[in-house]
Amino acid sequence: MKPSRPALTLLAALALAGPAQAAELTVWHAYRAEEKAAFEKACAQYAAGKPGTTVTTLAVPYDAFADKITAAVPRGKGPDVFIFGQDRLGGWIEAGNTVEPLDFFLDEGVKGRFIPTTLQAMTYRGTVYGLPFNYKEITLIYNKKLVSAPPKTTGELVALAKKLTDKKAGRFGLAYAYSDYYYHAALQNAFGGRVFDEGKPVLNAPENVKALDLLLKWIDAGIVPAEPSTALITSLFNEGKAAMVFNGPWFLGEIAKEVDYGLARLPTVDEAGGKPMRPWMTVEGLYVTAPSKNKEAAYDLVKYLTDVPAATVMALEGRQTPSNKKAYDDPRVAGDRVLSAFRAQAETALPMPNLPEMSMVWSPATTVMNTVTRKAATPQGALDKAQAQVVKEVAGLRKRP
Amino acid sequence: MSRRSDEPAHGPIHLFLVAFTFLAVYPVLWVLTIAFSGKQSLALADLPENPGASDLLRAVTPWPERWSLQNFTAVFTDQPFLAWMGNSAAISVATTVLGVFLAMTAAYAFSRFRFPGQKAGMMSFLVSQMFPGTLMLIPLYIIVVQWLGLGSTRTGLVLVYATTSVPFSVWMLKGYFDTIPRELEEAAFIEGASVGTVFWRIIIPLAKPALAITALFSFMSAWNEFILAATLMDKEDMYTAPVGLKFFVGGFSQQWGYFAAGSIIVSVPVVLLFYFLQKYLVSGLTAGGVKG
């Protein structure tokens, strides 16, 4: 059945149920363990409500996933739907014949169900290419034994951290992977810093310099450990030697059972006029593939998976933080301190850029973070150098004919 | 065998070997430690502040604080790992058979015949190893999946693995065949044997040490390969063990304990295979054979 009359089309676009044709849908994802089980359950629930429709899922190891998509999808050998973070989205759109634009299907009802920033992560040059499934970002995680009330501002944070730091005993008030640009971005974004401005790299923007200056102040105050590798932070926190950390949901599984931890929003930054720290958010999207033969059915599935029932399953059983706002109205989700803490943090989080050129930023930015935190370069000097390198590489890619 | 006067004394040799083997095995011991720790962290050892010598000594000792088999059981229960090991075994054995067969026939021709294109042929096997593979995934995908229609089949994977192992095997076997004296074959030819008979009855039995090495090499090139297996297979029940292993350490959360346990499990068949093949690498076997 194909709706042909305009009125019917409008109806179909607005109706809750999509077209009722039978379809065999395939979905690729990179989940395992409870996330995989929850996802398969949500897919099965969808298929159960659609007689004649089957949903087959395939888990692909993350390390091979992007390559597999790039190899298979444009050649028509891929799935109907796949799940991936927004970081590769721009690249796949530019390479073409990989992800299907969804604006045509999107109505206000579906658009309105998402946390706006998550939908923004799925938008590339004004067009929406996927429905946001879930998001991840860092937040403040603290040891309840050491911190009774989490700090609200950086002033409080530094004061509290100084009190809890005892360098001789190897104790630190605050520990986070500050020399990793991804973690540092929370501070940078608080100042209004950014990597791209209208598609052009601006790594040495004055706001970015200010953020590094503040970080250097924290390092000089001695409240953070030197060379903060993720392994170091984990063991410090587990041994009660780091009172507070900035970290994401992936960290929770590594916290030792005996540590009683709390979660809170990242503090506001006094030095940035009281603006909140704004961590980068990575959003996993559900994408309909461009060569799919069942695009409408695939969109229907994607719509279902981002709706409240599926989002609740993914949240409670898959331990994901869904992008659907309404999922947090469920008392079981709202009552979950972890899920609600990351939901609260999402209010200030910014989607990480989805431009393909972002991949050229990481290596120079890592050099900036390493040299500046080791005092081998000034913030301005290091950022200028990185900016020059990124500009050169971007120009190398975007040659005019 | 009695020791001859100018042979070195065994005592120092053992001392050296024990020390070296310990160093060689040391990183593997850490893999074992992580596997048996029941934890998921890759961090090797924690230290108290101002560590004393004994603390340092404990920190460099690969010994789990608490022994647990939990990582091992999890590897098998978390995913259909046993079935994937089976897939790996089938694919690796097929690769070994095909790869060694292709290599030994080619190597025999290169060793025993003089023909135009011989040098170029040998070089082309070598040359094929020189072009870096990083950009080759997509063309390979096009050939295997689009042209040959072997996507998501064991055959496709076996073909790819066998051709990757053939160049080394050809060179290795050709070098070894060259050391086998021609007199033996010539005698057989005079008695009216065909090339095929000579090849199978005389050359192959004499080349067992080299065949053992090429077999081990072919097996390994299939057994540990991950990216092609994950890219070419479109069904979970057709995955191989390395693909299963990689599930533990991709993306945001990393289960190093599971990964270490899985790595140990995956290594066992290789060690066993070597254990059985090593009898062909024992001194004196061919020396007698050639004369006999």
Place this chain on the structure above:
Amino acid sequence: MAGRPSHRLRFGVGLALAAGLGVGVSYLLLAAERRQAAAAGEERRAVVATQALAELVERAGRRGEPARRAVGAWQAGHDRVRVARVVALEGISLEASTAPEDQGDKAAPRRLARDEKALYDQGQRLRAAVAANKEGGAPKAEIEAQPLTGGALRLATPVLEEGAVTGMVQIESTPSEPAPRPPLFPAILAFLGPLVLFGLVSAVLGQRRLPLAFAAAACLALGVGAYALHSLAAVSSGRALAQQALAQSVQAEAGAVRAALSAVGLHEAPPLRPGTWDADAYRRPRGLLGPDGKVDEAAGASEAAAARGQAERALWGVAILAMALLLLVGLGGFQKLAATLVANRQAYFYVIPAMVGMLVLVFFPFIYGIALSFTDSNLYTINQPLTDTWIGLRNYGDILGDFGVARRAADGSLIFNYLNFYWTLAVTVLWTVSNVTIGVSVGLLLALILNTPGLAARPLYRVLLILPWAVPNYITALIWKGMFHRQFGVVNHVLRLLGSQGISWFDTPATSFLTALATNGWLSFSFMMVVSLGGLQSIPAELYEAARVDGASRWQRFKAITLPSLKPALVPAVILSVVWTFNMFNVIYLVTAGEPGNSTEILITQAYKFAFERYRYGYAAAYSTIIFGILLAYSAIQNKLSRATEAA
């Protein structure tokens, strides 16, 4: 050799084949050029129509009744346009359509139906392209052309409002007549002429080989050359005609737009500039026509010359190929080849199975990679055919021509540019030499020790010593990285036990390099040990016995017997491990990741980063090809050296 055919016959057959090839391929090229020129002309005319329609729609208000009427009037004046559609992005609506299927209850204006999603997506794509081009992003087509069946075209171009794209017009042209095939007669003449001529001349020359060869070559040159001149003339005159036709269609188009404007009661103010409608994919005027729509003489001449030059190059290639075929057949090369194949059929029979596999699975990707290296293919252009992004040797020039390895800082110290090719090459060579040396010497030493007769527990040692090879290197490489961690690393713990301070291994290029070297040395010695063990088995014990009787010392026996006997097994293993180590991606990637500041990158990891971080596929392929060239040169030298030592 008895029964060899005469020189005359061979040259005759060679000439027939070569002339057939030369003239035949030239004919096909000419036909292809005609088809392509016709299609290009068709597309250009359609672009003009599309641009004109877009301008009309913009002047008529972009949406609503006037625009619809203007499109209707415009369509009435076009018999080569089947359908014209106007889409407005806001509201996803079809504003106007002249398609027969869009009448009645499907008439515009209406919301686009589900099966018309592609129409809306195309409009969005054009909007994004205009915005991206304005921002200075990678250039993107602002006019999309798509072939339909029978040579018809579907073209789309954006409709702008104050610089922003708010809609799109799309047209579908009617199927075009296929370009007429070039006449056969000149080709037949150019093929038969040389044969007849050669027949006559050879009757005079008899069986003398050299004169026959010259005569055949001259005849071939005459035939193929004459046909080439004929083809070039055809190409030139075709171009001139096409340019006039284009100018005419632009004039007609201007008339149609004026008529449509007056039909909806609009005046032509400001005046139309029909010459700008002949635009490239980025909506920039091509410059062949002046603003008034007349052909610009200089631009027209240079366009024709470009087409002629391209045809000339192709024809030269064909001529050279034909000449080569003539000489191959005429001088008997072909016959020899066939004879060789038959004589050595047994050897080829044994080699072919392995060869076929290699050809299909290794050499095709390899040739693709080399072709890619001559292009500027990147993320934005990957879907274009390689010929469109062809840049010749520029990638190689960029890589090899940059000698800025180091510069003097203000204080006089040297600052290295770690991204420079020659720095990376130096690191790679050092990396390969040191790794292979470690791997081979340790492996060989262990094999020799383990070969000691009567040594107890040998199987145990052997099995334990292959563990570094047997355990998946992904985890052991990361264990090694962990062992070098400054605070938790076992290596630093041991250093502290010995009373020294720990070292920040990954902070300086030299120490960082050492960590990768230790890891790879550990990973590779097992393999060398196994190979050496195998090689040792080919040495007859009698040789040692004899040497012992002669009173040779152990070192002498090692030098005189063991090393030479190991050579056949060891040399290929060494060559191959040089190749593998040169391209050892995993260890560098996992252990040092190029830190600090890309200084410990090797060529292969650098190529990887160019492909997957900077998305420059052509550049990365050039990197890979250079790697290949270096290794090829190495193996050639190695071959020479080992032959020289054999001779000595």
